[in-house]
Amino acid sequence: MVPSGSGSGPDVKSWLDFWDRSHRIYVNDRHLEVHCRRVADDILSLSPTAGDAVLDYGCGDALEAARVAARVRRLYLYDAAPEVRARLTRRFADNERIEVLDDAGLADPVLAGAIDLMVVNSVLQYVPPEGFATLLATARRLLKPEGRLVLADVIPPGDTLVADTTGLLRFAWREGFLVAAMLGLVATFFSDYRRLRQKLGLRTYAEDAMLRHLADAGFNAERRRPNFGFNQVRMTFVARPKG
Numbered sequence: 001m002v003p004s005g006s007g008s009g010p011d012v013k014s015w016l017d018f019w020d021r022s023h024r025i026y027v028n029d030r031h032l033e034v035h036c037r038r039v040a041d042d043i044l045s046l047s048p049t050a051g052d053a054v055l056d057y058g059c060g061d062a063l064e065a066a067r068v069a070a071r072v073r074r075l076y077l078y079d080a081a082p083e084v085r086a087r088l089t090r091r092f093a094d095n096e097r098i099e100v101l102d103d104a105g106l107a108d109p110v111l112a113g114a115i116d117l118m119v120v121n122s123v124l125q126y127v128p129p130e131g132f133a134t135l136l137a138t139a140r141r142l143l144k145p146e147g148r149l150v151l152a153d154v155i156p157p158g159d160t161l162v163a164d165t166t167g168l169l170r171f172a173w174r175e176g177f178l179v180a181a182m183l184g185l186v187a188t189f190f191s192d193y194r195r196l197r198q199k200l201g202l203r204t205y206a207e208d209a210m211l212r213h214l215a216d217a218g219f220n221a222e223r224r225r226p227n228f229g230f231n232q233v234r235m236t237f238v239a240r241p242k243g
Protein backbone atom coordinates (compact mmCIF):
# COMPACT_ATOMS: atom_id res chain seq x y z
CA MET A 1 0.00 0.00 0.00
CA VAL A 2 1.34 3.41 -0.93
CA PRO A 3 0.53 6.41 1.23
CA SER A 4 -1.04 9.24 -0.67
CA GLY A 5 -1.48 12.15 1.68
CA SER A 6 -2.99 12.82 5.05
CA GLY A 7 -5.10 15.23 7.02
CA SER A 8 -4.25 14.13 10.50
CA GLY A 9 -3.15 17.41 12.11
CA PRO A 10 0.14 18.91 13.22
CA ASP A 11 0.47 17.25 16.67
CA VAL A 12 1.01 13.71 15.46
CA LYS A 13 4.07 12.40 17.32
CA SER A 14 4.28 8.75 16.37
CA TRP A 15 3.10 6.43 13.64
CA LEU A 16 0.52 5.03 16.02
CA ASP A 17 -0.83 8.57 16.58
CA PHE A 18 -1.00 8.94 12.84
CA TRP A 19 -2.98 5.74 12.30
CA ASP A 20 -5.25 6.47 15.26
CA ARG A 21 -6.55 9.67 13.65
CA SER A 22 -8.31 10.50 10.45
CA HIS A 23 -5.92 10.43 7.52
CA ARG A 24 -6.02 10.33 3.76
CA ILE A 25 -3.69 7.42 3.16
CA TYR A 26 -6.22 6.05 0.70
CA VAL A 27 -7.00 8.58 -1.98
CA ASN A 28 -10.71 7.79 -2.03
CA ASP A 29 -13.23 5.12 -1.01
CA ARG A 30 -12.55 3.15 -4.16
CA HIS A 31 -8.83 2.97 -3.29
CA LEU A 32 -9.60 1.67 0.24
CA GLU A 33 -12.10 -0.87 -1.13
CA VAL A 34 -9.81 -2.33 -3.78
CA HIS A 35 -6.88 -2.30 -1.35
CA CYS A 36 -8.87 -4.31 1.20
CA ARG A 37 -10.11 -6.67 -1.50
CA ARG A 38 -6.52 -7.35 -2.53
CA VAL A 39 -5.39 -7.94 1.07
CA ALA A 40 -8.21 -10.44 1.59
CA ASP A 41 -7.24 -12.22 -1.65
CA ASP A 42 -3.61 -12.30 -0.53
CA ILE A 43 -4.52 -13.79 2.85
CA LEU A 44 -6.69 -16.42 1.15
CA SER A 45 -3.79 -17.20 -1.22
CA LEU A 46 -2.08 -18.67 1.86
CA SER A 47 -4.77 -21.40 1.77
CA PRO A 48 -6.02 -21.33 5.35
CA THR A 49 -8.31 -24.30 5.98
CA ALA A 50 -11.85 -24.37 7.34
CA GLY A 51 -10.69 -25.37 10.82
CA ASP A 52 -8.07 -22.63 11.14
CA ALA A 53 -7.86 -19.78 13.61
CA VAL A 54 -6.33 -16.80 11.80
CA LEU A 55 -4.99 -13.58 13.30
CA ASP A 56 -4.68 -10.48 11.12
CA TYR A 57 -2.24 -8.36 13.17
CA GLY A 58 -2.20 -4.63 12.35
CA CYS A 59 -5.24 -5.30 10.21
CA GLY A 60 -6.34 -1.70 9.56
CA ASP A 61 -9.92 -1.29 8.36
CA ALA A 62 -10.04 -4.81 6.87
CA LEU A 63 -13.23 -4.09 4.92
CA GLU A 64 -13.24 -7.61 3.44
CA ALA A 65 -12.49 -9.51 6.63
CA ALA A 66 -15.88 -11.26 6.43
CA ARG A 67 -14.78 -12.92 3.19
CA VAL A 68 -11.68 -14.31 4.93
CA ALA A 69 -13.71 -15.28 8.01
CA ALA A 70 -16.15 -17.27 5.85
CA ARG A 71 -13.28 -19.59 4.86
CA VAL A 72 -11.88 -20.26 8.36
CA ARG A 73 -13.12 -21.25 11.81
CA ARG A 74 -12.29 -17.94 13.48
CA LEU A 75 -10.71 -14.67 12.41
CA TYR A 76 -9.09 -12.47 15.04
CA LEU A 77 -8.47 -8.85 14.12
CA TYR A 78 -5.92 -6.84 16.07
CA ASP A 79 -4.74 -3.30 15.49
CA ALA A 80 -2.74 -1.20 17.94
CA ALA A 81 -4.77 1.93 17.13
CA PRO A 82 -7.87 2.21 19.39
CA GLU A 83 -9.87 4.18 16.80
CA VAL A 84 -9.25 1.50 14.19
CA ARG A 85 -10.38 -1.17 16.66
CA ALA A 86 -13.53 0.80 17.47
CA ARG A 87 -14.45 0.91 13.76
CA LEU A 88 -13.75 -2.81 13.40
CA THR A 89 -15.86 -3.64 16.44
CA ARG A 90 -18.80 -1.71 14.99
CA ARG A 91 -18.35 -3.12 11.49
CA PHE A 92 -18.15 -6.78 12.51
CA ALA A 93 -20.44 -6.81 15.56
CA ASP A 94 -22.81 -9.25 13.84
CA ASN A 95 -20.17 -11.60 12.48
CA GLU A 96 -19.82 -14.56 14.83
CA ARG A 97 -16.60 -15.73 13.26
CA ILE A 98 -14.78 -12.42 13.75
CA GLU A 99 -13.36 -11.25 17.07
CA VAL A 100 -11.68 -7.87 17.44
CA LEU A 101 -8.86 -8.04 19.97
CA ASP A 102 -7.42 -5.23 22.06
CA ASP A 103 -4.09 -5.54 23.88
CA ALA A 104 -5.69 -7.45 26.77
CA GLY A 105 -7.39 -9.81 24.32
CA LEU A 106 -4.10 -10.45 22.58
CA ALA A 107 -2.49 -11.27 25.94
CA ASP A 108 -5.31 -13.63 27.00
CA PRO A 109 -3.77 -17.02 27.89
CA VAL A 110 -6.59 -18.85 26.05
CA LEU A 111 -5.02 -17.74 22.78
CA ALA A 112 -1.58 -19.14 23.59
CA GLY A 113 -0.73 -21.86 21.08
CA ALA A 114 -4.15 -21.45 19.43
CA ILE A 115 -3.38 -19.65 16.16
CA ASP A 116 -2.78 -21.46 12.87
CA LEU A 117 -1.91 -18.42 10.78
CA MET A 118 -0.82 -14.94 11.83
CA VAL A 119 -0.57 -12.34 9.07
CA VAL A 120 1.23 -9.01 9.49
CA ASN A 121 0.80 -7.04 6.28
CA SER A 122 2.32 -3.62 5.66
CA VAL A 123 2.87 -2.96 9.37
CA LEU A 124 6.55 -3.52 10.20
CA GLN A 125 7.67 -0.24 8.65
CA TYR A 126 5.77 1.54 11.44
CA VAL A 127 7.00 -0.63 14.31
CA PRO A 128 10.12 0.42 16.27
CA PRO A 129 12.83 -2.25 16.89
CA GLU A 130 11.71 -3.06 20.45
CA GLY A 131 8.14 -3.35 19.17
CA PHE A 132 9.28 -5.79 16.49
CA ALA A 133 10.94 -8.02 19.12
CA THR A 134 7.70 -7.97 21.11
CA LEU A 135 5.68 -8.78 18.00
CA LEU A 136 7.86 -11.82 17.26
CA ALA A 137 7.59 -13.03 20.87
CA THR A 138 3.81 -12.60 20.64
CA ALA A 139 3.74 -14.64 17.44
CA ARG A 140 5.85 -17.38 19.06
CA ARG A 141 3.43 -17.48 22.03
CA LEU A 142 0.22 -17.51 19.97
CA LEU A 143 1.11 -19.88 17.15
CA LYS A 144 0.46 -23.59 17.21
CA PRO A 145 3.65 -25.64 16.77
CA GLU A 146 2.72 -26.17 13.09
CA GLY A 147 1.40 -22.61 12.67
CA ARG A 148 2.65 -19.94 10.26
CA LEU A 149 3.67 -16.33 10.72
CA VAL A 150 3.50 -14.33 7.50
CA LEU A 151 5.25 -10.96 7.42
CA ALA A 152 4.23 -9.20 4.23
CA ASP A 153 4.98 -5.98 2.38
CA VAL A 154 8.27 -5.59 4.24
CA ILE A 155 10.23 -2.65 2.85
CA PRO A 156 13.87 -3.30 1.90
CA PRO A 157 16.54 -0.64 2.53
CA GLY A 158 17.17 1.89 -0.22
CA ASP A 159 15.01 4.23 -2.21
CA THR A 160 11.73 2.51 -3.10
CA LEU A 161 9.98 5.68 -4.27
CA VAL A 162 9.96 4.73 -7.96
CA ALA A 163 8.63 1.23 -7.26
CA ASP A 164 6.05 2.60 -4.80
CA THR A 165 4.86 5.25 -7.25
CA THR A 166 4.70 3.12 -10.39
CA GLY A 167 3.07 0.30 -8.42
CA LEU A 168 0.34 2.61 -7.14
CA LEU A 169 -0.28 4.16 -10.55
CA ARG A 170 -0.52 0.78 -12.29
CA PHE A 171 -2.90 -0.48 -9.60
CA ALA A 172 -4.96 2.73 -9.86
CA TRP A 173 -5.12 2.46 -13.66
CA ARG A 174 -6.37 -1.13 -13.46
CA GLU A 175 -8.87 -0.35 -10.72
CA GLY A 176 -10.22 2.92 -12.13
CA PHE A 177 -8.92 5.60 -9.76
CA LEU A 178 -5.88 6.84 -11.69
CA VAL A 179 -6.72 10.56 -11.54
CA ALA A 180 -7.41 10.39 -7.80
CA ALA A 181 -4.12 8.51 -7.31
CA MET A 182 -2.17 11.18 -9.21
CA LEU A 183 -3.78 13.92 -7.13
CA GLY A 184 -3.01 11.87 -4.03
CA LEU A 185 0.66 11.67 -4.93
CA VAL A 186 0.77 15.45 -5.24
CA ALA A 187 -0.99 15.77 -1.87
CA THR A 188 1.67 13.54 -0.31
CA PHE A 189 4.23 16.29 -0.78
CA PHE A 190 2.20 18.58 1.46
CA SER A 191 1.13 15.97 3.98
CA ASP A 192 1.79 15.06 7.60
CA TYR A 193 2.73 11.62 6.30
CA ARG A 194 5.69 13.05 4.44
CA ARG A 195 6.77 15.15 7.44
CA LEU A 196 6.41 12.15 9.77
CA ARG A 197 8.33 9.99 7.34
CA GLN A 198 11.15 12.52 7.41
CA LYS A 199 11.01 12.78 11.22
CA LEU A 200 10.40 9.16 12.28
CA GLY A 201 11.50 7.28 9.18
CA LEU A 202 10.12 3.93 8.10
CA ARG A 203 11.81 0.75 9.31
CA THR A 204 13.30 -1.31 6.55
CA TYR A 205 14.78 -4.82 6.55
CA ALA A 206 17.19 -6.50 4.18
CA GLU A 207 16.19 -10.07 3.33
CA ASP A 208 19.11 -11.70 5.18
CA ALA A 209 18.63 -9.45 8.23
CA MET A 210 14.96 -10.37 8.42
CA LEU A 211 15.76 -14.08 8.17
CA ARG A 212 18.28 -13.62 11.01
CA HIS A 213 15.73 -11.78 13.19
CA LEU A 214 13.26 -14.59 12.64
CA ALA A 215 15.82 -17.32 13.37
CA ASP A 216 16.89 -15.52 16.57
CA ALA A 217 13.23 -15.33 17.62
CA GLY A 218 12.78 -19.10 17.21
CA PHE A 219 11.47 -19.45 13.66
CA ASN A 220 12.48 -21.29 10.51
CA ALA A 221 11.71 -18.81 7.75
CA GLU A 222 11.94 -18.25 4.04
CA ARG A 223 11.06 -15.54 1.61
CA ARG A 224 7.77 -16.07 -0.18
CA ARG A 225 7.15 -14.82 -3.70
CA PRO A 226 5.01 -13.05 -4.72
CA ASN A 227 4.78 -10.32 -2.11
CA PHE A 228 1.30 -9.30 -0.96
CA GLY A 229 -0.09 -6.33 -2.89
CA PHE A 230 1.24 -4.77 -6.05
CA ASN A 231 4.79 -3.80 -5.13
CA GLN A 232 7.16 -6.69 -5.75
CA VAL A 233 10.18 -4.74 -4.52
CA ARG A 234 8.72 -5.27 -1.05
CA MET A 235 8.99 -8.71 0.55
CA THR A 236 6.92 -11.43 2.19
CA PHE A 237 8.34 -13.99 4.63
CA VAL A 238 6.74 -17.21 5.89
CA ALA A 239 8.02 -18.34 9.28
CA ARG A 240 7.26 -21.48 11.30
CA PRO A 241 8.13 -22.09 14.95
CA LYS A 242 11.28 -24.17 15.35
CA GLY A 243 10.48 -27.58 16.80
Ligand SMILES: C[S@@+](CC[C@H](N)C(=O)[O-])C[C@H]1O[C@@H](n2cnc3c(N)ncnc32)[C@H](O)[C@@H]1O
Pocket residue numbers: 001015016019020035036039057058059060061062078079080081084120121122123126127131
Ligand atom coordinates in the same frame (compact mmCIF):
# COMPACT_ATOMS: atom_id res chain seq x y z
C1 LIG B 1 -0.50 0.41 6.35
S1 LIG B 1 -1.71 -0.03 7.49
C2 LIG B 1 -1.92 -1.74 7.06
C3 LIG B 1 -3.25 -2.26 7.44
C4 LIG B 1 -3.55 -3.68 6.92
N1 LIG B 1 -2.62 -4.64 7.43
C5 LIG B 1 -3.58 -3.68 5.41
O1 LIG B 1 -2.69 -4.26 4.79
O2 LIG B 1 -4.49 -3.06 4.86
C6 LIG B 1 -0.78 -0.16 9.00
C7 LIG B 1 -1.62 -0.58 10.21
O3 LIG B 1 -0.71 -1.00 11.25
C8 LIG B 1 -1.22 -0.55 12.48
N2 LIG B 1 -0.08 -0.51 13.40
C9 LIG B 1 0.91 0.39 13.47
N3 LIG B 1 1.78 0.06 14.44
C10 LIG B 1 1.33 -1.09 14.96
C11 LIG B 1 1.79 -1.96 16.00
N4 LIG B 1 2.89 -1.68 16.69
N5 LIG B 1 1.08 -3.07 16.31
C12 LIG B 1 -0.06 -3.34 15.62
N6 LIG B 1 -0.55 -2.56 14.64
C13 LIG B 1 0.14 -1.46 14.33
C14 LIG B 1 -1.82 0.79 12.18
O4 LIG B 1 -2.75 1.19 13.16
C15 LIG B 1 -2.45 0.54 10.81
O5 LIG B 1 -3.79 0.14 10.91
